[in-house]
Amino acid sequence: MKIGVFALQGDFERHGEMLRQLGVEPVYVNRAAQLADLDALVLPGGESSTMVKLLDDEKMFDPLVEFAKTKSIFGTCAGTILLASGVTAPVQRSLQAMDISVERNAYGRQVDSSIRRVMPEQAFEERTSPGELEVVFIRAPIIRQVRGDARVLVSFDSQPILVEQGRHLAATFHPELTNDTRIHELFLAKLRQP
Amino acid sequence: MYLDEDFRLKVGLAEMLKGGVIMDVTNAEQAKIAEDAGATAVMALERVPSDIRKEGGVARMASISKMREIMKTVSIPVMAKARIGHFMEAKVLQALKVDFIDESEVLTPADEENHIDKRPFRVPFVCGARNLGEALRRIGEGAAMIRTKGEAGSGDIVEAVRHMRTIQKEMKRLTVTDKSELPTAAKNLQAPLELVEYVAEHGKLPVPNFSAGGIATPADAALVMQLGAEAVFVGSGIFKSEDPSRRAKAIVKSATYFNDPDKLLEACEELGEAMRGINVATMAESEKLQTRGW
Numbered sequence: 001m002k003i004g005v006f007a008l009q010g011d012f013e014r015h016g017e018m019l020r021q022l023g024v025e026p027v028y029v030n031r032a033a034q035l036a037d038l039d040a041l042v043l044p045g046g047e048s049s050t051m052v053k054l055l056d057d058e059k060m061f062d063p064l065v066e067f068a069k070t071k072s073i074f075g076t077c078a079g080t081i082l083l084a085s086g087v088t089a090p091v092q093r094s095l096q097a098m099d100i101s102v103e104r105n106a107y108g109r110q111v112d113s114s115i116r117r118v119m120p121e122q123a124f125e126e127r128t129s130p131g132e133l134e135v136v137f138i139r140a141p142i143i144r145q146v147r148g149d150a151r152v153l154v155s156f157d158s159q160p161i162l163v164e165q166g167r168h169l170a171a172t173f174h175p176e177l178t179n180d181t182r183i184h185e186l187f188l189a190k191l192r193q194p
Numbered sequence: 195m196y197l198d199e200d201f202r203l204k205v206g207l208a209e210m211l212k213g214g215v216i217m218d219v220t221n222a223e224q225a226k227i228a229e230d231a232g233a234t235a236v237m238a239l240e241r242v243p244s245d246i247r248k249e250g251g252v253a254r255m256a257s258i259s260k261m262r263e264i265m266k267t268v269s270i271p272v273m274a275k276a277r278i279g280h281f282m283e284a285k286v287l288q289a290l291k292v293d294f295i296d297e298s299e300v301l302t303p304a305d306e307e308n309h310i311d312k313r314p315f316r317v318p319f320v321c322g323a324r325n326l327g328e329a330l331r332r333i334g335e336g337a338a339m340i341r342t343k344g345e346a347g348s349g350d351i352v353e354a355v356r357h358m359r360t361i362q363k364e365m366k367r368l369t370v371t372d373k374s375e376l377p378t379a380a381k382n383l384q385a386p387l388e389l390v391e392y393v394a395e396h397g398k399l400p401v402p403n404f405s406a407g408g409i410a411t412p413a414d415a416a417l418v419m420q421l422g423a424e425a426v427f428v429g430s431g432i433f434k435s436e437d438p439s440r441r442a443k444a445i446v447k448s449a450t451y452f453n454d455p456d457k458l459l460e461a462c463e464e465l466g467e468a469m470r471g472i473n474v475a476t477m478a479e480s481e482k483l484q485t486r487g488w
Contacts, residue, residue: 008450009213009234030450046210046234047270053232054450057443078210090269104269110207110293111316115199138206139271139293177206 001191004029004038008054010046010078014176018184032063040072040191043079045138045174048104051078052093061093068097072167074187080170081141088144098165099148102172106142113138116156124153124162127189128182135161135173143172153186164190204318204338207271207293208402211235211339211425215415215446216273216404218242218429220256222263225272228432231442235271235294237427238264243300243347243483244430244469253301255283261290273320278487279305288317294339295319297332299486300346300429309487312336322406324357324484326364326393330385331488333401340399342423343484344407347430349471351414353484354407358421361403368394407484410435410468412448412461419452436466 003019005012007028016026019042027034029041043051055061067073068083073095075083084094086101094102107113117132125131133154143160146152154162154171161172162183169190175183214234219225225236240256241249255276265272271293276283278297283304287295297310299322312319313336322343323329329340342361344354364383368390371379376394380387392400405423409415410431418426426449428442435441444461451457479485 007213011209011212013212014209046212047214049229049270050214050232050234050446053230054446057232057447109291110271110318111288111291113203113207115203136203136206138203138210174206177202177209 001039002027002037003191004034004041006030006041006043006051006079008046009050010044011174011176012042012044012046015042015044015076015184018176018181022181022184022188024188030058032058032060035063035067038067038071040074040187041067042187043073043075043082044176045077045079048078048081048087049092051082056093065095065097068095068168072169072187072191073097074169074184076171076174076176077138077140080143080172083168083170086145098163098168098170099146099150100143100160100163100165100170101145102141103144104141105139107137107140110139113140118154118156118161120154120162121152123151124186128186133182134178134180136177137173140172143170200316201336201338205401207318208320208339211271211404212402213450214425215442215449216425216427217432217442218427219264219433221260222267224433224438225264225268227439228442229268229270231439232446233270233442234425235273236264236268237296237429238272238274238292239300242430242433244349244434245347246300247347247472247481255280255287255301258286258290261292265290265292275301276310277301278303279308279310281310284310284315284319288315292317297321297337299343299483303486309335320404322484322487323361325360326368327383327385328488329361329399329403330383330389330393333389333399334386337401339402339404341404341406341427342418344405344409345474345477346407346483348408348474348477349410349431349434349469350474351408351410351417352474354405354409354414354418355421357407357484358405358418358423362422365393365397365399369397408474409445410471411465412444412458415445415448416452416458419449425449430469434469441465441468
């Protein structure tokens with residue numbers, strides 16, 4: 001199984017380290033041609049507006065939209081903004097890979113960033129292991145709408161913060177900045193499903 | 195200390211800025227150009243370093259109304275500079291809710307002995323450093339990001355290269371130093387032992403290490419990234435060039451593709467004139483900004 005970590009900008013190395021911990025050697029991806037032999041892709045945290053511009057300039061936007069139609073993507077924070085079908089504050093292009101609407105920087109500025117502890121939904125614990133989850137929000141977005149067959153796996157303050165839909169998984173926080181590997185494990189488990 | 199929750203949160207934002215370009219801006223119009231070019235953050239300041247150099251006088255924190263306009267205009271993080279040791283400018287900037295404070299040698303120092311105690315702040319700080327000891331002292335005071343100082347406003351990359359190579363070399367040396375010799379290494383570096391031990395074990399700083407001071411071209415940015423910078427700050431290099439928007443885009447591209455000469459070549463094409471610059475070798479010691487702070 002070949003898993004790429006999108007490496008245009010952001011904390012991609014942290015995702016790489018976490019995948020390595022789980023026995024997967026990541027491929028750092030910054031060219032469209034590299035997508036062809038990947039089974040899945042991680043979209044890291046960073047600045048989504050910068051990523052969208054680089055995607056446009058490097059003509060990677062449409063190849064990534066196509067990739068999402070058949071392969072799995074896991075996004076955190078900026079990655080989730082890219083996966084969404086609608087982005088506000090301000091309106092921004094996205095891959096439209098998941099039926100979620102996202103508001104950027106919805107908790108406020110950096111001084112409003114926080115580390116919280118939350119109890120995941122039972123469905124999440126059954127598929128990983130039980131126990132609360134440390135969630136790191138950094139200028140995080142809020143998922144304002146979940147539609148279609150998209151399913152909420154973890155919520156905070158009655159807002160969804162981890163959502164899955166089909167092959168894809170989206171978190172508004174940064175599991176890659178913690179020692180808890182469960183969310184990455186969940187993504188890998190999804191890939192192994194027939 | 196680097197496991198403490200507040201500190202992790204501050205370093206977290208620094209992590210998000212990796213592989214990107216942080217651009218100096220003096221007004222909302224420039225901030226918009228920077229954001230449209232793909233900057234990961236903007237740095238609000240009164241005057242860009244090359245103007246501070248030319249015009250002299252006391253350089254302070256930027257005007258509040260200008261910073262507010264910038265914060266209203268862009269959705270990317272907004273950083274702002276405070277004078278070295280001026281913890282009240284820093285408190286004002288925190289109240290304004292800027293996303294990062296640069297305790298910067300580019301402004302006129304307010305305290306020639308003490309830097310700001312950055313630990314009690316909620317907002318993260320970035321500080322300049324010329325060597326490992328200086329970097330670790332700043333981290334000990336609570337800085338969540340280090341940037342090598344270079345020589346701001348010069349357009350000459352030589353100092354940025356010197357500082358990045360120095361820090362990398364000193365870190366490498368620690369990784370092969372016997373554990374029993376680390377207290378003496380800490381004494382010689384004039385840095386906290388706990389942080390010296392961290393570097394000896396991990397071979398890197400406990401916070402991201404960016405580069406600043408003299409970056410004027412896409413090749414400059416790629417050069418410091420090759421030497422170990424995790425992102426770059428560009429000050430006068432963009433808005434003192436002939437075509438700021440194009441140059442800004444090119445430097446963003448070079449920070450992502452610093453390993454890829456073909457992409458770099460694309461970035462270097464049709465850029466217009468770079469900023470004129472000053473050869474640091476001909477500069478009087480008293481004109482150097484990098485010697486501010488300790």
